[in-house]
Amino acid sequence: MVFRRLHVRNTGLRCGFARSDVxxxxxxxxxQATGRTAAxxxxxxRRRMHTHGHHHEPLPPPxxxxxxxxxxxxxxxxxxxxxTVIALQFLRDGACEVLCVGDPADLEGIVIQxxxxxxxxxxxxxxxEAIASLIPHLTGWTCVNVPSNLADDLIEPxxxxxxxxxxxxxxxxxxxxxxxxxxxxxRGARLLTAADRELVDQMPPDMIGDGSERLLATLDAxxxxxxxxxxxxVSLAYTFxxxxxxxxxxxxxHPEWRGQGxxxxxxxxxxxxxxxxxxxxxxxxxxxxxxxLRIAARLGFEEVSRRTYLIPDFDDAP
Numbered sequence: 001m002v003f004r005r006l007h008v009r010n011t012g013l014r015c016g017f018a019r020s021d022v023x024x025x026x027x028x029x030x031x032q033a034t035g036r037t038a039a040x041x042x043x044x045x046r047r048r049m050h051t052h053g054h055h056h057e058p059l060p061p062p063x064x065x066x067x068x069x070x071x072x073x074x075x076x077x078x079x080x081x082x083x084t085v086i087a088l089q090f091l092r093d094g095a096c097e098v099l100c101v102g103d104p105a106d107l108e109g110i111v112i113q114x115x116x117x118x119x120x121x122x123x124x125x126x127x128x129e130a131i132a133s134l135i136p137h138l139t140g141w142t143c144v145n146v147p148s149n150l151a152d153d154l155i156e157p158x159x160x161x162x163x164x165x166x167x168x169x170x171x172x173x174x175x176x177x178x179x180x181x182x183x184x185x186x187r188g189a190r191l192l193t194a195a196d197r198e199l200v201d202q203m204p205p206d207m208i209g210d211g212s213e214r215l216l217a218t219l220d221a222x223x224x225x226x227x228x229x230x231x232x233x234v235s236l237a238y239t240f241x242x243x244x245x246x247x248x249x250x251x252x253x254h255p256e257w258r259g260q261g262x263x264x265x266x267x268x269x270x271x272x273x274x275x276x277x278x279x280x281x282x283x284x285x286x287x288x289x290x291x292x293l294r295i296a297a298r299l300g301f302e303e304v305s306r307r308t309y310l311i312p313d314f315d316d317a318p
Contacts, residue, residue: 070104071091071098073103073104073105074091074098074100074104074110075088075091076104076105077104077105077106077107077110077124078107078110078124080243080244080245080246081246081305082174082175082176082246082248082280082282082284082304082305083174083305083307084124084243085241085242085243085245085246085247085248085282086122086240086241086248086284087112087122087124088241088243089240089241089242089243089248090112090114090241091112095114095115095116096112096113096114096115097112097113097115098110098111098112099111099113099134099137099138101125101127101130101131101133101134102130107124107125107126108125108126108127108130109123109124109125109127109129109130109131109133109134110123110124110125111123111124111131111134111135111138112124113138113140113141116214118138118139118140118141119140119141119142119143120141120142120143120144120145120309121138121141121144121145122145123144123145123146123147123154124147125147125150127150128150128153128154128157129153131146131150131154132153132154132157132158135154135157135158135161136161138161142311142312143309143310143311143312144158144309144310145172145307145308145309145310146307146308146309146310147307147308148171148306148307148308151169151308151310154310155167155169155310158310158312159312162312162314164312164313164314165313165314166312166313167310167311167312167313168309168310168311168312168313169308169309169310169311170286170287170288170308170309170311171286171287171288171306171307171308171309172284172285172286172287172306172307172308172309173284173285173286173287173293173303173306174282174283174284174303174304174305174306174307175282175283175284175296175301175302175303175304176246176280176281176282176283176301176302176304177271177275177280177281177282177283177299177300177301177302178280178302179300180272180275180300181267181268181271181272181275181281181299181300182268182298182299182300183268184261184264184265184268184298185265186227186260186261186262186265186266188227188228188229189225189226189227189228189235189262189265189266189269190225190226190228190269191223191224191225191269191270191273192219192224192225192226193219194219194220196219196224196226197216197219199226199228199232199233200212200215200216200219200224200226200233200236201216202232202233203215203232203233203236204254206254206255207233207236207252207253207254208236208252215236215238218238218239222238222239222242222247223238223239223247223269223270223273223274224236224237224238224239224270225237225238225266225267225269225270225273226266227253227257227262227265227266229257234253234254234256234257234262235251235252235253235254235257235262235263235265235266236251236252236253236266237249237250237251237263237266237267237269237270238250238251238270239270239274242279243279244279245279245280246279246280246281246282247274247277247279247280247281247282248282248283248284249267249270249271249274249281249282249283251263251266251267251292251295258291263295264295264298264299267283267295267299268299271299281301283295283296283299283301286309287306
């Protein structure tokens, strides 16, 4: 397969996105595959994935700048659905790598890997062979999120690329909210504003890791709700990703405050705010995340589709 590695400088992309205020220094890296090779022949520890799951051949240098029209064709091919809203956000932010087989309009195989979250690349397309041909060129991944109808055909290629002895499959469940969510008031739960930046900035790392900068930006460009106890945020819901039609909700609660309905309360506030924007709230989570599935059900979300995580198992790897 022949690759071209293209830099995409996102200076105000208007490709079906809700806003276009991206700084010129933000960019995507776009790979286009102009041929095809046969597939199949060829949450774990990231350090071990460097040994077992990385493609070690040097990547070709940039050759030319990708045009806005080309990136727009990727966006159009993906469409605006509950399954694609997160990928569309990464594209809009200019903070991802895009690997593509052939013409994006054909949607044979497209892989989107966020620079900030390289562990979980998102694969889209109609051809398992095309997607499989892109997997060896990913780095830093621990699992691959793929269309469920192609999952069985991608097990062997993903395992081979990761040098894994076995694979685990996990459902990725997508929900949408088509009606007003119930009000679930809790003491100290409210929508946050730019005036609450200090509260967000002081959240402990065990809740948000290094994501405070993104949350602070969401205070200005999205919706954030929090539950406050003793002057600190203990539960948080926010718009993780936004497109023209949809907005995906993220939720986090401090372990000491779980089981008290706080996540449901703050998620309800964000879902209502999304609907006021004339967008459809989206809730996605792993099929084994019973607590998250219960919150979605209580808020009135309906399951609309499923994708599949292919997770290499390194327990028996040398």
